[in-house]
Amino acid sequence: MALVNVNVNMIDEITAALSTGERRTVLYLCGSLDIDSSSSVAGVKEMIKSQLIEVQMDHLFLVELVLALKRFDILKKVLRTNKEEVEGILGHRHLSRFRVLMSDLSEEMATEDLKSMTFLLSGTFPRDKIDQIKNFLDVAVELEKLDKVSPERVDFIEQCLRNIDRIDLAKKVSMYQRSVGGASQTQTAVPCHIIQQQRFRAPLSNPTTNSLPLLHKQRSSHQFGVHSHHDSFASSPVVLAESRQNLQSSLNEYLLHSDPRGICIIIDCVGSDGEMLEHTFKSLHFKVVLHKWLGVDDMLSVLRGIFRQRENHNVSAFVCCIISRGTDTDLLATESNLFGLRLDSVRRLFNAEACPMLAGKPKLFFIQRYSVPELQTCSTTAHRDTDLETDGRDGMSRGEVVPTDADVLWSHCWTDEFQLAQGDHHSVYLQALTGALQRGQRRKSNIVDIHTEVNGVIYDHNRRNPAERYNIDLKHTLRKNLYLP
Template structure:
């Protein structure tokens, strides 16, 4: 009854209640001809309800409201919410997922308002978040989140597909799926998820879906795909954010304000961007990197000085790290093939392979004393998209610290290259495939003997650059590598870094 009564008092000011929260006070409400005696307990109850009513939806919603929202969702709506958050969460229970969305420390970059808007539960927006469809719609227009826009598009299409259309789509696309068209749940979103796992569709790759809608004569849905693609290739507007917060991290904010009231921000609560603008990177310009599952890093240290440093660096970047120490050539090949065949790659956005060993310009010896070595070319070919389909379209990075064993080899003739077309007679050739980055640091073995227990300068400074959050935000991989090369050239004589790449986008070690 207290709750119902408090909701009836729509215009009653909470500060008036606070001022009168004592047994002796009598408060005349704005309801006609109604004098009410308030006890402290009643006032506290009303204050609690009033805070829920007028809460900023950027703040966590009480668990009781989350429970009520989840209870009002049907199976299709629950599936849509799980699909919307697939890039940021692996949760399969919608109630658990709503808790994550409600937790602003989670990697999910949008809130309950956006989710309820996309699944068209405008009644829940009004009932529980006390905001309107128009309010959320207007605020969403200022956002530029391609993954969220893409998933919202797929949810919208699923609502417009007839059952016969879905049957036709599954029949058309069954040869593209591992399951042969046998879906666990026969829904459009399940179909899209299966195609995503095969890397057949993603926000920048929708031709297959567009052609399929053409084939089943759903031109209206084909046009939606075309419109989305055009929007993503359009030049992004220059954006100045008064709070200096990236758009991808902003959530819809609605604050109910009564007449005569003002909104105040603490001066220390948000960073202020005083000058300049913010250029929103588009999907076409940078690789997709998620905070939760940034990448997989394989470290093979046959010298023993760098593994611990590199483990700490990549774990801090939220990489899954595997480290193998002191392996021979035969074991190395087994390790590489095992890692290449892991299904885990489909859950990660970046693959990193790091090798530290003695060797020649074209091969590594591992711990073998008498060996022809393991060809560096073979390492790269094991992880091409053709050999490892789960890495297709994803950046594959190789960092090699090679201590050249032959003292008579002329290191000064080693050429440093800065692009995908550079060549060097002493360096392995990069496979003719996109999305590969190769960095090969060559130094004479005598430098290893001079500091037998210290990490290499190459990986020491690479780790320093990657651990710098501001540099990771502002500098993509090629810029970081250029900075690394500059530092090494000034710090270690006789050290040569050879670089090649076929990257097609900018790679930032920071979630987009």
């Protein structure tokens, strides 16, 4: 039977342009669980052709397949279309929504997340399978073979994602589950129960309290997925002890394993200390982006645009430093007599609701404001909440599991604007901060302890220089200890 509305050369061009990993994904999206032995170019060609012939699919099947791979270059070059033209009308016409979801999860899962998941599933998978896992797609394949998950049952994966702190991905699975008929009434027993789900539901009334439970020292080995009839961990007490220690540490500490460790955005609207902050956070292994002399609109645009770059999505932490004139409620950037950007709006731009890829990750804000009289600024309604969405929004409510304002350290310092008139002015607060961060790196100090040192410097400065007083507002909802590398 002939292919319908599809040029065979088109299939050849598409498969030739795919990497090995992408060919494995194609096989999975086409319904195969044997994604290794058939992942050659020829094998993938035959799979695509068989799909087209078997169910009389047209060229839209290829469009959807390439769109799922996010190979927009192939869409343009081979299929003569683009993402914008097809994304809004195509939907999921032919591919399994379940398999598209698993493919998307695999793309978004960082290496450290995968390591955590494979460790927690070590009692579910045989050792030889654990060693062969390259990405989350391999996990999904093995779970489907074991009948732990299916297009109708994904609660097992949702629970595992929650247990490795990828709440953003767990919410995507939950949304899918509801869309296919609601979550199952009886959840599958998950071997990842060593991490208690309720740790995410701690109230924020005492944000400085670590709400995450430690692993009990007397838990039996089978609770860690270790069984005497398996040789995977039971035969290596040292490996098991190290794994337990690492997992316990991860429950109490934000792990900064990405490279770079995080993204740091610095906006210097007075031209004094931006380079000093840039040097400091580069030494802490952050990717630093420095902007100077921005107006209010440009400042908002820069903040909103940080996570449009896909390479920033998998960083382990986020830092925002702003140096600006302002009032008690607004940042004025380089402008006056204009609408300002509300301080609380800056924080909301990166909370779990507006920026899901930062859910569960530490978000640090260091604001140096030079106070101007309130009469210089108009009402601050110019930048409404509707203006504050980022490209990371996925449309899902996040407050049910991770509180919207969790994992934030907010350090806001202000002093009088007249200090900027002094020659070669530098902020006492920012100098104290950079010094404490550098010393804290050497001592491996907690970020809260580092800020306590900053408080002491400011207190001593104010005592000696009452006319040049600095004020600090420090709040945090960190759920774990944070040690900057």
